[in-house]
Amino acid sequence: MKKTINVVIAGLGGQGVIKASDILSEAAFRSGFEVKKSEIHGMSQRGGSVTSDVRFGPQVLSPMISPGEADFLVVLAPDQIEVNRSQLRAGGVLIAPDLVDPAKLSNRKSYNIALLGVLSTHLEISEEQWLAAIHAVLPKKLHAANEQAFAEGRRVAAVKV
Amino acid sequence: MSSTDRQLLSGDSAIALAALHGGVALGAGYPGTPSTEILEYFSHIGGKAQWSPNEKVALEVGIGVAYGSSRALVTMKHVGLNVAADPFFSAAHTGVVGGLVVVSADDPGMASSQNEQDNRRYAVAAGVPMVEPSDSQEAYDMTLAAIEISERWKTPVLFRVTTRVCHTQAPVQPRAAALPMPAPHFEHDLRGRNLIPANARPAHRRLRQKLAEMAVWSETTPLNYVIPGDKKLGIITSGVCFMHAREVAPDASFLKLGFTHPLPLEKIAGFVRSVERCVVIEENDPYLADAIRAAGLKVESKPEMFRFGELNVDRVRRILAHDASAEPARTPGKPPELCDGCSHRVVFQALKNLDCIVAGDIGCYALAVLPPFNTMDCCVCMCSSIGIGLGLRHVLPPAEAKRVVSVIGDSTFVHSGMTGLAEMIYNPPPTGHVVVILDNSTTAMTGHQEHPGTGRKLDHAPTNKVVYEDLGRALGIEKVHVLPLGKDCAEFQELLQDSLASEKLVLIVARRPCVLAAKNIREYEKCNQCATAKEVLAK
Numbered sequence: 190m191k192k193t194i195n196v197v198i199a200g201l202g203g204q205g206v207i208k209a210s211d212i213l214s215e216a217a218f219r220s221g222f223e224v225k226k227s228e229i230h231g232m233s234q235r236g237g238s239v240t241s242d243v244r245f246g247p248q249v250l251s252p253m254i255s256p257g258e259a260d261f262l263v264v265l266a267p268d269q270i271e272v273n274r275s276q277l278r279a280g281g282v283l284i285a286p287d288l289v290d291p292a293k294l295s296n297r298k299s300y301n302i303a304l305l306g307v308l309s310t311h312l313e314i315s316e317e318q319w320l321a322a323i324h325a326v327l328p329k330k331l332h333a334a335n336e337q338a339f340a341e342g343r344r345v346a347a348v349k350v
Numbered sequence: 351m352s353s354t355d356r357q358l359l360s361g362d363s364a365i366a367l368a369a370l371h372g373g374v375a376l377g378a379g380y381p382g383t384p385s386t387e388i389l390e391y392f393s394h395i396g397g398k399a400q401w402s403p404n405e406k407v408a409l410e411v412g413i414g415v416a417y418g419s420s421r422a423l424v425t426m427k428h429v430g431l432n433v434a435a436d437p438f439f440s441a442a443h444t445g446v447v448g449g450l451v452v453v454s455a456d457d458p459g460m461a462s463s464q465n466e467q468d469n470r471r472y473a474v475a476a477g478v479p480m481v482e483p484s485d486s487q488e489a490y491d492m493t494l495a496a497i498e499i500s501e502r503w504k505t506p507v508l509f510r511v512t513t514r515v516c517h518t519q520a521p522v523q524p525r526a527a528a529l530p531m532p533a534p535h536f537e538h539d540l541r542g543r544n545l546i547p548a549n550a551r552p553a554h555r556r557l558r559q560k561l562a563e564m565a566v567w568s569e570t571t572p573l574n575y576v577i578p579g580d581k582k583l584g585i586i587t588s589g590v591c592f593m594h595a596r597e598v599a600p601d602a603s604f605l606k607l608g609f610t611h612p613l614p615l616e617k618i619a620g621f622v623r624s625v626e627r628c629v630v631i632e633e634n635d636p637y638l639a640d641a642i643r644a645a646g647l648k649v650e651s652k653p654e655m656f657r658f659g660e661l662n663v664d665r666v667r668r669i670l671a672h673d674a675s676a677e678p679a680r681t682p683g684k685p686p687e688l689c690d691g692c693s694h695r696v697v698f699q700a701l702k703n704l705d706c707i708v709a710g711d712i713g714c715y716a717l718a719v720l721p722p723f724n725t726m727d728c729c730v731c732m733c734s735s736i737g738i739g740l741g742l743r744h745v746l747p748p749a750e751a752k753r754v755v756s757v758i759g760d761s762t763f764v765h766s767g768m769t770g771l772a773e774m775i776y777n778p779p780p781t782g783h784v785v786v787i788l789d790n791s792t793t794a795m796t797g798h799q800e801h802p803g804t805g806r807k808l809d810h811a812p813t814n815k816v817v818y819e820d821l822g823r824a825l826g827i828e829k830v831h832v833l834p835l836g837k838d839c840a841e842f843q844e845l846l847q848d849s850l851a852s853e854k855l856v857l858i859v860a861r862r863p864c865v866l867a868a869k870n871i872r873e874y875e876k877c878n879q880c881a882t883a884k885e886v887l888a889k
Contacts, residue, residue, distance in 0.1 A: 235714065269684075
């Protein structure tokens, strides 16, 4: 992989935007890439819009993704799609919340990880590194539910393709 | 993972790790975005860290540590340095023995702040050296460098970071062997540390002498370095702007400044002369550009429109292209709001129902200025609610004065609200006054930090507790009420109405734990019987 991959994860406070970006950046780091992950938090727990920028590749300079330069936009809340659409580059991939059915998750709170499962099918990061990152970032009691959610995301993506 | 493995760390965590490796004996501070996580992480990895009531006290504790030949890390957000400015300026005069690193976390663009303030100005005003990292690795390396600079010149060091450095995670390679912790001991230095005028005059001369020496050192330190490139364009920059600029103009020549006070003016002059066009890329104030131009050098600064907000790749591209056209407006996202079940909702519903004039303060409750409440008339700085409320009471016609209420959170009150109450006792307005402490048992806005009113330390272990109602009575406030808040505002509204009508000095402590923190608070309280609260938290 020669170029820097830009992923914007967006949603509302409390949905796990930051956790998802922690896991993505950890998985990329474990895969040997340079990584920068940046977001504005502070008021984020109060239900407002939250976005996190993750950039990885052989070299990463600025921690922020410029408008129109995201390769992937992962959105956890339907009403945050239009707010963030301008982040995507032409030909960039939108991973929208309707891709995964929450009823198929053993814990609905793992929705963020299910969308990471969808994202994972587009990236050069092995499933092994993804699972290692999930284990490193989340407490042990949440591992099983999030592995299931991640697998469900990958399954849905495979069906789509 | 060992603490010397290469790892992903935020700038805040990198500062904390370097403090641990740099033999810092004590970290002190007051929570404030984007600085809060530094001390939390320092404590998490085994450092001794504590929250102080406010930034001034934290810095004074740090000065004491440094007088005792130990190393201190003092952390705050940019406005915290306004509060700590008094000891900051004087400590520059007295000097220190152990390293004293003062972190100022600035917030360009005001993601979570009440003003946009460039604290690089403080380094010049106080006469202290300043370092500015551009990413997590530099945050780590420069924390260690700052300790060494502090001890070499026996001066506090201003460690200036911004939101994008504090809150960006990036790889950090820690050092295998860092700085061993010095043994604390005390040596008298009566003339050096007692700033009576006869001592302060020579102290100021010593300070200027140190700065002259550091200006020479600034010319050769590797913290300031040139990246040779195309001679058509030279860029002078510092902090995270370096990263944006490198991405926009990878072939340009760069002068990257990490030690930004005193500036290496000869090195800068040589660089300016070596390139055809020289542009200074910096956020907020033209601190570098002004200093460089004052030295008689010809450089381009940014158009005024880029003083406001953060820079990014797109904005740096515009600066380099002389593009001052209007920037595209970003689609506004969903604003934050008071949580469902938040106790502040009850209080602000009552204040709205009674059409109060509300002198507000810093905290989650500032969200009451937004719909559906629109019930906060001002929010200026930490603990301003009490003084401003009193000022309004003194001058407004009685009918209006009697509607004025000061509203302040529990952590905010401890910060510097006690002096406001002393003012109220000392200069009571003719119509009395009502102060409401919104006690949700935590510093909610910054992510649930402890404070002297919770009875728990930074790591949630039990300690002594400041009790507001006792404090109010001890100060001599006529009426002190404690009201556990329910779901409904009627009871609070009735008490508030009676208090306003009484025309007396009234303190109401309206109490209910933050809905987001309540579960953890119950756990900590249960843990008071355990060996340490940390054990349970680790589960």
